Amino acid sequence: MSAVSVVDADRDPEGTGLRTIDELATAAGLTVRTTRYYASLGLLPPPARRGRMAWYDDTHLARLEMIRALQGHGFSLQAVEGFLSSLPEDAGVEELAVQRAMLTSWTVGAPQEFSRRQLDQHAGRRLSDDEIALIEELGMVHRSGDEGAERFTPVHGFDVAVALLDLDIPVSGMRLAGEAISHHMSALAGDLTVILRDEVIEPWRREQNHSRDEAAQLEGTLARLRQLTLDAIVSAFRRSANDVIARSLHRR
Known part of the structure; x- marks a missing residue:
């Protein structure tokens, strides 16, 4: 990283925005x-x-x-x-604000790391080794550490995976559903990130001399956009599911 230019030794830094x-x-x-x-x-x-x-x-x-x-x-x-x-x-400050907004725009909080006992408490019941292995296979929990001192980090969707275990459905179906969701959501996240960059971030970046308050406002806007996007995804899935059902009824 390049050094910041040296301040004139005779100049009082007060009022320049410099800090100790x-x-x-x-x-x-x-x-x-x-x-x-x-x-x-x-x-x-x-x-x-x-x-x-x-x-x-x-x-x-x-x-x-x-x-x-x-x-x-x-x-x-x-x-x-x-x-x-x-x-x-x-x-500079503006570029760092843009980069931070891009990196954190879709994330929703820091993950927590649990012991095996804490993972059971988080799940609301005792999980068997096979159940944990399945949830891990579905990508809803990450395992680390040595055997006997393992740590578990649930990701968003862990609670859904635990609830699915209580349903009388084939494990093979759960695996296939998990693969389908992961495949399509990864592609969707990639497409939405490109749109966010090209249609929101880049036009903002081309405008010069943004203040710190404007940079903070951009980050707040992206946080709100994130929630609206998630809501739109749920609504779009419901519409698509209804269309599938309607087409099925029409064929019959």
Whole structure:
């Protein structure tokens, strides 16, 4: 990452938007220790210097907000580090806001990791080894750790998978349904992401000199758009299901 230009030693930084490490940490909602740790990993560009004082600008704050947002959506620090290293060295506040909005637009919260006992509590009943294996096969829970000290991370849809286990339907049917849903949802998510980028993000990006408030407004708009999109998907599926039923009745 390129260094921020050095502040003139004779210039008073007050009023320029620059912050000390303490002020930066407070603005980002982090401790100074955590902020220094992120900086030591290279997640922040070097600060500006005025004598022996280090000063941080809005770009530093935007990067910290990016880290917090991505971690809050379940991304590991290693994944965040890899992503930040791929950004242009001169990426500013606006670009960071756009990237953060794109990455978090469809995600809906950080996943939780459970022990086996906690997983049963989360499911509301005791799950057998075979049931957990099936839910894992359906992609609704991820397993990690060594045998005897395994950890389980349910993903969205875990509760649905548990409810399906209580129905008297063939396991083969559950597998086929899971494969169909996964296939079509992956394709749909890809198409919607392209539309979001081309029709919403890129036009916004072409407008110059957005403020931090405007960047925050964009992120809020995308969060609302996410919910409306999910509602539209459910409604569209219901319409399609009704069309299938209507065609079936017509043929009969």
